[in-house]
Amino acid sequence: MNYFFYTFILYIFYLLSLHSMGRIIAIDYGYKRTGLAVTDALKLIAGGLTTLPGSHVISFLKEYIQKEEVELFLLGEPRQMNYQPSENMYKVEKFKKKLREAIPQIEIKMVDERFTSVLAHQAMLAGGLKKKERRNKELVDELSATIMLQSYLESTKR
Numbered sequence: 001m002n003y004f005f006y007t008f009i010l011y012i013f014y015l016l017s018l019h020s021m022g023r024i025i026a027i028d029y030g031y032k033r034t035g036l037a038v039t040d041a042l043k044l045i046a047g048g049l050t051t052l053p054g055s056h057v058i059s060f061l062k063e064y065i066q067k068e069e070v071e072l073f074l075l076g077e078p079r080q081m082n083y084q085p086s087e088n089m090y091k092v093e094k095f096k097k098k099l100r101e102a103i104p105q106i107e108i109k110m111v112d113e114r115f116t117s118v119l120a121h122q123a124m125l126a127g128g129l130k131k132k133e134r135r136n137k138e139l140v141d142e143l144s145a146t147i148m149l150q151s152y153l154e155s156t157k158r
Contacts, residue, residue, distance in 0.1 A: 021041045021042070021069060022041075022069040022070055022071025022072070023038050023039050023040070023041060023043070023068055023069065023070050023071070024038070024039045024043060024070070024071065024072045024073075024074060024149065024152070024153075025037070025038050025039075025049070025061070025064070025070055025072070025073050025074070025149075026038075026046065026073075026074040026076070026111075026145040026146070026148045026149035026152070027057065027073060027074065027075045027076065027145065028076045028113060028141050028142075028144045028145040028148060029054060029057070029075060029076060029091070029092050029095050030054055030088070030141065031054045031088075031091050032053065032054060033051055033052070033053065033054065033141050034051065034052050034053070034054045034057045034141065035048070035050075035051050035141030035142040035143070035144050035145035035146075036048075036049040036050050036051070036052065036057070036060075036142065036145055037049055037142065037145035037146040037148070037149040038068075038149075039149065039153065041069075043153060044153070045150075045153075046146050046147075046149035046150040046153060047146060048142040048143065048145070048146045049142070049145075050142065051141045051142045054095070057095070057099075058098060058099055058102045058103070061073075061099070061102075061103060062102065062103065065103065065106070070106055071106065071107070072106065072107050072108075072109060073099065073103075073106055073107070073108045073109070074109055074110075074111050074148065074149060074152055075092065075095075075096055075099075075108055075109070075110050075111070076092070076110075076111060076112075076113030076144075076145070076148055077089075077092065077110040077111060077112055077113060078092055078113060079112060079113075096108055096110075111148060111151075111152055113144065113148055
């Protein structure tokens with residue numbers, strides 16, 4: 001019986017070695033605040049990472065990739081309901097260019113971020129957070145990034 005258990009464990013490690021272990025980081029960029037979320041190494045689950053001032057994001061990501069393998073940045077694309085660029089698109093494009101220059105080895109993919117803030121507030125309500133806690137904009141930004149990332153993960157499984 002131990003033989004089968006060890007064979008099974010070795011097989012699991014073999015399968016894991018075939019699967020890319022790099023994480024994905026979602027970035028809900030804002031000039032004042034930026035929410036970050038990250039996957040686990042197997043890219044199954046999205047979780048909140050942190051919320052930072054927009055000016056600190058690139059230095060944080062540079063430090064992060066020194067400790068963890070990251071294969072993709074998902075950057076929220078701010079669009080209006082009619083899919084036209086929002087007024088924040090210029091700032092996001094400027095940030096994307098700086099990120100690409102600072103960390104060129106990691107791909108950046110733009111993803112729709114519409115409704116993530118609304119969904120974050122709904123999740124906070126459903127989670128029973130008090131009104132004062134729901135006003136925490138840092139938490140909203142981090143949850144928005146997490147929702148954006150989880151949605152991306154689910155779309156890649158189809």
